[in-house]
Amino acid sequence: MTDAGDQDGFTKDDAVRDVVRGAGVVYIGLVLEMGLAFVAQRFAAVHLSVGGFGNLISGTALLDVGAVLAGLGFASGLARYLPRVTRAQQRPLAKYALALVLPASFVVSIPIVVFADVIATNLFGEPGLDTSLRVFGAAIPFAALMNLGIGGTRGLKISRFRVYVKNILHPGARFALIMVAVVVGANQVGFAAGYTVPFVLAGLLAVTLFWRNLPDESDTRGARQVFPEFLRYSLPFTVSGLSSFVYRSLDIFLLLYFVGNRAVGAYGVAYAFARLVAMFSTAFSFLSTPVSSQLENQNQVSEAISVQTTIARWITIVTIGALIPMVAFAGDFLRLIYRPAYASAAPTLVVLVIGFALKNVLLTHGPILEALGKSKLAAFNTTSAAVVNLGANLLLIPQYGAYGAAVATTLSFVVLSVLPTLEVRYYTGETTLSTPVFGPIAVAVPISLAAVPVFQRVPSTLLWTLGVSGAFALTYAIAVVVVLGFTPTDVMVARSIEDKFGLSLGPLDAVLRRFS
Numbered sequence: 001m002t003d004a005g006d007q008d009g010f011t012k013d014d015a016v017r018d019v020v021r022g023a024g025v026v027y028i029g030l031v032l033e034m035g036l037a038f039v040a041q042r043f044a045a046v047h048l049s050v051g052g053f054g055n056l057i058s059g060t061a062l063l064d065v066g067a068v069l070a071g072l073g074f075a076s077g078l079a080r081y082l083p084r085v086t087r088a089q090q091r092p093l094a095k096y097a098l099a100l101v102l103p104a105s106f107v108v109s110i111p112i113v114v115f116a117d118v119i120a121t122n123l124f125g126e127p128g129l130d131t132s133l134r135v136f137g138a139a140i141p142f143a144a145l146m147n148l149g150i151g152g153t154r155g156l157k158i159s160r161f162r163v164y165v166k167n168i169l170h171p172g173a174r175f176a177l178i179m180v181a182v183v184v185g186a187n188q189v190g191f192a193a194g195y196t197v198p199f200v201l202a203g204l205l206a207v208t209l210f211w212r213n214l215p216d217e218s219d220t221r222g223a224r225q226v227f228p229e230f231l232r233y234s235l236p237f238t239v240s241g242l243s244s245f246v247y248r249s250l251d252i253f254l255l256l257y258f259v260g261n262r263a264v265g266a267y268g269v270a271y272a273f274a275r276l277v278a279m280f281s282t283a284f285s286f287l288s289t290p291v292s293s294q295l296e297n298q299n300q301v302s303e304a305i306s307v308q309t310t311i312a313r314w315i316t317i318v319t320i321g322a323l324i325p326m327v328a329f330a331g332d333f334l335r336l337i338y339r340p341a342y343a344s345a346a347p348t349l350v351v352l353v354i355g356f357a358l359k360n361v362l363l364t365h366g367p368i369l370e371a372l373g374k375s376k377l378a379a380f381n382t383t384s385a386a387v388v389n390l391g392a393n394l395l396l397i398p399q400y401g402a403y404g405a406a407v408a409t410t411l412s413f414v415v416l417s418v419l420p421t422l423e424v425r426y427y428t429g430e431t432t433l434s435t436p437v438f439g440p441i442a443v444a445v446p447i448s449l450a451a452v453p454v455f456q457r458v459p460s461t462l463l464w465t466l467g468v469s470g471a472f473a474l475t476y477a478i479a480v481v482v483v484l485g486f487t488p489t490d491v492m493v494a495r496s497i498e499d500k501f502g503l504s505l506g507p508l509d510a511v512l513r514r515f516s
Contacts, residue, residue: 034279036171040178041272044191045265045338047181052128052188054261057268059132059192061249063199066112066140067147068245070105072097073237075151080370081230082155088219089226094152094210096227101148105141112137124256132192139196142203146170149206156213165206173198236379242386250386251405254393259401267402269338270345271409274352277322277360304368305430310487312364313436320444321476323357325469326350328455336462348406355410362417364432365424377423385416439484447476 045053074097082090112119113134120130146165153161177194184190255263326333330353331346369378389412396404425431451472458468 033167033171034276036175038272038276040171040175040194041269042338043178043182044194045269045342048188048191050265050341051261052191052265053268054256054264055126055129055132055188056191056195057264058124058129058252058256058261059136060195061245061252062112062133063136063139063143063196064249065242065245066105066108066137067143068238068241070101070108070140070144071147071238071241072101072104073234073239073241074101075147075154076237076370077230077234078148078152078155080155080233080373081226082152083157085226086219086222087215088217089223090156091214091216091218092220092223093226093230094214096223097148097152097230098207101144102141105144109137109140112140124253126256126261128188129256129261131189135189135192135196139199142199145203146199146206149203149208149210152210153206153213156210158213161206161209161213164209165202169205170198170202173201233373236376239379239383241382245386250390251393251397251409254397255402255405258398263401266342266345267348267405269334269342270349270352270402270406273333273337274326274349274356277319277326277353277356305424305428305432308364308368309432309434309436312361312432313440313487315364316361316437317440317477317480319357319360320440321473323353324444324448324451324476325455325465325472326353328452329458329465329469332460332465336460336465345402348402351403351406351410355406355413358410359413359417361437362421362433365417365420368424368428369420372427374423374427378420381416381419381423384419385412388412388415436487440480443480443483444476447472447479451475 044056048056078094078097081093085093116133116137117127117130120133121127150162150166174194177197178191180186181190181194186194251267252264255267327350330349331343334345334349335343366378389408392408392411393405396408398404400407421431421433454468458464
């Protein structure tokens with residue numbers, strides 16, 4: 001099954017370089033995506049009523065679960081199997097995946113579009129929700145195609161296509177359409193269209209880019225032999241995806257049912273802002289699965305874990321730099337960036353930011369499980385997190401509203417993160433949690449305590465809040481370098497970037513040598 005010519009000689013340093021190269025490209029795209037998406041969401045939240053924005057958030061949640069059902073887990077399957085099969089088997093394998101996802105997406109989409117008014121009125125008691133359900137339901141096939149195309153290019157290890165589709169076209173089109181909706185004074189339908197039309201464009205482009213970059217060779221017989229294994233591996237990710245939806249978005253529907261669309265709007269703002277922390281792990285993890293799979297295929301599991309340990313260390317540092325200011329200034333960020341009506345969601349934001357931070361660091365074990373082919377375990381993990389989330393939401397939302405939903409989400413993140421950690425330890429005897437990860441956490445404690453009095457005296461303006469947040473992150477980064485220094489992998493990456501782009505680090509070279 002393995003194309004040996006493509007795989008031999010792949011080392012830990014090669015893996016780190018691939019991940020860093022992919023992370024650099026993806027991170028640039030993520031910054032652009034987050035910026036455009038954040039501004040678009042901010043305008044939607046300000047120009048719609050809190051309840052109207054809640055309906056918009058509910059529609060996006062529906063789109064998410066529909067895309068998961070329609071995708072059949074094939075995006076994850078392509079990410080794992082394309083690096084493992086021969087070049088001639090890649091195109092027919094992609095063809096089989098596309099041939100199944102397309103009809104599945106229409107099976108999911110059509111009933112939602114047809115019965116949107118029944119769902120909105122009889123299930124949620126919000127007749128005005130039917131418009132969002134109908135518009136977002138119609139976009140499900142294109143969202144499924146987008147995920148499939150991105151999963152395929154991920155398997156081909158072409159990270160720039162994800163940037164083109166998910167980080168530039170999709171948020172750029174959303175931003176442009178939301179701005180049009182603001183200018184013309186559109187109602188909820190206009191804003192819903194601004195959110196869904198980009199899925200149409202992004203889905204078509206993602207599949208086109210994926211298809212055009214597949215090898216021209218076609219070993220249909222070999223692909224047919226691989227496909228049953230591919231199917232067995234992929235389908236559990238549908239369960240994983242549904243379970244992921246439960247711990248990520250079911251609280252939207254439960255809030256809508258128990259409390260109302262205003263609570264959904266407030267929670268949606270807090271969740272979207274807290275999710276900014278997740279971009280750090282997203283950037284590094286994009287190529288983690290394929291390179292870990294490649295190392296595992298060469299019986300280099302320890303090397304794969306070593307790569308993930310390095311990634312976990314980097315993620316820990318950048319996450320802490322964002323976490324502390326977001327917790328300290330939660331109310332100010334919501335009040336200044338959105339409007340005072342959302343400031344009451346500050347406790348919700350604090351809990352969610354902590355949950356995303358834990359998930360960032362611990363889920364570096366996920367690519368190892370995928371590389372080991374433990375897709376059923378991944379499904380078990382997400383299902384366990386979903387069960388915890390559902391139970392906690394049912395218990396907490398009726399009494400505590402959005403804050404209860406945030407606590408339930410964070411509890412599910414803990415389950416989702418701890419289980420893979422234990423499983424990787426069980427199967428390999430190793431874990432990414434070690435001194436390189438715990439060191440930056442230890443350094444953060446005194447720095448954060450010293451910063452508290454400063455935070456309390458900061459004037460309540462956006463410029464001051466952002467400035468002090470940036471100053472904290474820079475101070476913490478310098479402290480990590482001074483106290484812990486650079487690891488050999490850090491030095492290797494810096495030298496690789498220097499050689500590849502013909503750059504000179506200048507004064508930073510002395511810092512690198514001094515603290516190596």
